[in-house]
Amino acid sequence: MSPIRSSLRYVELVRMLAHREFTGRYRGNLFGASSALVVPVLFLLVYAFVFTTLIPVEVKPGVRDPGYGFFLFAGLVGWNLFADTTSRAPRLYAQSSSLVRSSMLPLSALPVASACASFLTGMLWLAVFVGLRLWRGEALAAQILLAPVALLGLAAVSAGIALALAAIGTLLRDVAELVPPLLGLGFFISPVLYPASRLAEHSAWLLTANPVAGLIETLRASLLGDGWPSPELLLCAVAWPCAALAFGLLLHQRVHARLVDRL
Amino acid sequence: MSERAPAIEVRDLWKRYSSPPSFGRVLRALRQGRREPPARAALAGLCFAVRSGSTLGLVGRNGSGKTTLLRILAGGMQPTRGDAVVRGRRASLIELGAGIDPEAAGSRNALLLGLLAGASRSETESQLEAIREFSGLGRAFEAPARTYSSGMLVRLAFSAAVHTTPDVLLVDEALSVGDAFFQQRCLLRIRQLQEKGCTIVLATHDPSAILSFCDRVLWLEHGRLRVDGAPAGVMRDYMAAHASDPGNLETELDPPLPEAATPAADQVVPADRIPNVDHRHGDGRARIEGIAIRSAAGSPLASPVPGELTCVVITARARETLERPIIGFTLRDRLGAILSATNTTHEGRPLPRLAAGERMSVEFALRWPPFASGSFSFSPAIADGVLDRHAMNDWIDNAIVIESVNQHARYGWLRLENVAVRCALERGSPP
DSSP: OHHHHHHHHHHHHHHHHHHHHHOOOOOOOTGGGGGGGHHHHHHHHHHHHHIIISSSSSSTBBBBOOTHHHHHHHHHHHHHHHHHHHHHHHHHHTTHHHHHSSOOOOHHHHHHHHHHHHHHHHHHHHHHHHHHHTTTTTOOOGGGGGGGHHHHHHHHHHHHHHHHHHHHHHHHHHHHHHHHHHHHHHHHHTTTOOOOHHHHOOHHHHHOOTTTTHHHHHHEEEEEEEEOOOOHHHHHHHHHHHHHHHHHHHHHHHHHHHGGOOO | OOOOOOSSSEEEEEEOOOOOOOHHHHHHHHHHHHHOOOOEEEEEEEEEEOOOOOOEEEEOOOTSHHHHHHHEEEEOOOOEEEEEOOOOOEEEEESTTTTTTTTBBBHHHHHHHHTTTTTTTHHHHHHHHHHHHTTTTTGGGSSSSGGOOHHHHHHHHHHHHTTTTOOOEEEEGGGGOOOHHHHHHEEEEHHHHHHHHHHEEOOOHHHHHHHHHHHHEEEETTEEEEEEHHHHHHHHHHHHHHHHOOSSSSSOOOOOOOOOOOOOOOOOOOOOOOOOOOOSSSSEEEEEEEEEEOOSSSOOOSSSSSTTTEEEEEEEESSBSSSEEEEEEEEEEETTTTTEEETTTTTOOOOOOOOOOOOEEEEEEEEOBBSEEEEEEEEEEEEEETEEEEEEEEETTOEEEEEEESOOOOOSSOOHHHHHHHOOOOOOOOO
């Protein structure tokens, strides 16, 4: 097969698998894909309650933002895309073992498709965000057009890390147990509940070392239309997707031959 | 076209399944002071090439490496060493339900299966109607696959696979699922693919499938090539080896069949073993002690060919005196249908009185009928009385099973013999 044909086939496969994954996540639910919004909205309500009334968070120094709900929503869209993809990754191959063992399915298509499915969910959330913003009578900045790009960057980071996790998780089953608690920790050291500037005051390296921090911050800035993240964070937002994808693909390539045996 | 490259080339192919690392095992190995032995090789240095357009059969008992080989050929699994080159588009039917999304409709699954086999989306879409037609799923084609029975899954998978116009088709046992009608349709389709020049690799335990489809057979054993040759010869040896060994997966098969001592002309050598007991009933006044199928020379016969002298030997011992013993057997095909039955009285050789403790061996010598290939079972029995009024002393269902090979019976149950064909052609202008 020529390289062009095989890459076309790869794209086609990813498309079908992503569709399958996306509809698969919500099929059989009473409200279809809209039920994808229920759990996150519950989280949103609880977080908003805790962090506006019980432990108020200052969005800007000295300012308690009345729009904390939107602030949180924007952050959660980004974080959930990442957490959704990576938490599924370690068991991804084991779940489709019969498919993988006896067909020419390029393994890497599975995590990539999973990231695409999460991206679709993210886009759904963006639509809800825009709807809520308009309903509350708030203007939308032109920057909002950049939000899907930021979301795409997040999908790329997620795909890269999911590739690595899917490969390692197949070789070492323990990884599947480690990922959820690590994601729980990651949630609190990522700028989701609070702005990146708060973290930058104490330990700026945590922001640069965090693959999703820059992207979440960029996503939020474009959604809320209030200024841009610092240049370092913007640079992170560009560099991390490339780095994660390259790392994920390389690692996957290295261990690829051993993966199918373990399924 | 000049000399074409072989469709499949396999060079020094090795496969060892690695096991996941575990701290406990490392500790154990350290304590015992030696490294763990490496896993047994599922494939150990296979080498062969398959001419484009030919059909290769794979035989071997469970665990001999057939499925591993197919998986590697299908591209789903990487060999540990060596390489396997498959030229052209391949479609595989290896695992039932592989790649089928239980929640998606049959049609959507057919699309995915087509893509996995290497066809483009538009190509598969244009074939969807043909796939529905061929699968015979009808309205179920649009229902979610989780509502399918295993037979329906095979229909879907097979239909999708053969409609991708593969250059190489890999089939593992899949044909044995599905009902008889669909099997017929599959076989027909495989023939059509053969005629179109598709290369086929077929792993199966069904000797008749091998004999009627394959140009060549590889007999695998412990991941090695034991015999590579023409179907008829390989299958004969294979089934003979099979019959002489009750099927322990660890033991090496070695075919030198024990030649029984040539018996004196009018002496029946007793059979002292009952290879299998599916079900046994009777009043126990006499017991069957053994059954054997032997050739004219007296050696065990595992796969008679039509016309071959086949001796059915039944040995029974009386516990109480039988005044008028009858010994006989029932012959069944693999589906359990009774093909024939006979006994000593029926054949006009009434047996003498059998006193308590005495043992008797009876031999029925017959020409093996021109049955189509398949497996056949013998159920021996001993009774006391006359044909229409007797007491059953001992009856054993399917005490011995043999495989018979008939290259000439292609259709149905047996080959009609002595068929004379005459023909008359009348020329004339149409009315």
